[in-house]
Amino acid sequence: MKYEPVEALLKSASQYFEVFFIQENVKSPIRLVDTRVGLIGFLILVLLSISTFSPNKLFFIFFNLLLLIVVSQIPLGPYFRRVGLMPLFIFTIMLPQVFISSFEYAILFTFRVCLAVSFLIIFTLITPFKEILTSLRYYKIPEILVLTLSFTYSYTYLVFNELYRILIARESRRFNNKSYRKIWNEGGELLGMFFIKVYERGENIHLARISRGYSNMPYPVKFVKFRLIPNIIFTAFIVLVTLGWMII
């Protein structure tokens, strides 16, 4: 059928992004590190990744990323499911740079963004999202930014879930091949319907939030008990990586 390649891709993409931000409560030794310390540590690793075009420095960061994956004992399946499409996606965006700058530039750019995103993915895989939000509030990040992040997190699932449902519903009621023009027309209608449905569902969820006492007020979350040794080890690791990055 003419529809299949495009719709199959959309279906896989919507399933992929549906769970992209949802953490899996992975049990990891890094969970022993206080989320506030972890947040700063991982942000430093992200900054180190995106602050250089030096291949040596990037490979040094890559080595430490692998080390972190091994130490944190995160299952590779969920990790690669999240990172898997990333290099292709970023390289597609960087494709014009192959002609404007150089092939090497496009590759290094893709590499460093992948490294940065990888650190964020590891962090979100092992840390409950509400603790990340509470850490941001602890560091006095403006409430509007924290709320925006919180809503983005909740609604990402909603958007892709709705797209997936529409695609499945269309597939169940499709009987014949049509011209490509008709397919594009229907695609446009699907897109419009998708936005209307997501808007309506978003409105319902907002009403549900209100009915359950949502008052725009941050709610307190207790962090896990602060343990000195894991925090010292993690901080030492970050300091060593930073020093290594500066020396190379």
Add this chain to the structure above:
Amino acid sequence: MDDNLNIIEAKNIEYAYPDKTVGIKNFSLTIEESERVVLLGSNGCGKSTLLKLFAGLIKPTSGDIKIFEKDITRDNYLYFRKNIGFLFQNPDDFLFNPTVEDELLYTPMQLGISNKKAKTLISENASYFGIKKLYEKPPFRLSGGEKKRVALACVLQLKPKLLILDEPTSNIDGKTRKRILEFLDQYKGTMIVSTHEIDFVRKISNKVVLLSPKKEVLKVGGIELLEDTKYLEAAEII
């Protein structure tokens, strides 16, 4: 509480959606404390819209509505939220947190209840509805019946004085249905339920509001109204 407290007083309320679609027309009703009211009507007759109006989630386009004999204002907003439990028809709209435990903790946390107290609070309902083993799961990966049970447990945490349930028995298995019925049977507060299942109405209610497909009140009465086929046919229930 006063013995004769009117939980809901709706006078000539109308509601139209932003695209001018009529949600409900010229509706008046008084619901007193401890009444168990069922809104009965065909699909699209305005039951869900009415329930949202009763919960103070949307405001009527015209007419007057009082809940617990109070107007809905910003000042008493929290009072309504603490005392009204609202179960949405579609649990997917209702559940929006990363895990089931987060869902259960959402309302207590919003109301500033301490983490320890909140966990004790949710534990009782979680055991009753058999959802403790689902704590770590994301709600969107649950089955339809499990979602409904989680949603109901969320609604009941603060033991609301007014319980509003939008089609609580749709898309659930017999066991879950039985558990919900048992719970509603024990519930002592005021209850407003929308459904189109006559059997369910007989088991839980003492007041029936029949809505016509024209989105107006057709008849208000006791459960004996369910024997009157003339009205049930006019409401397109049978």
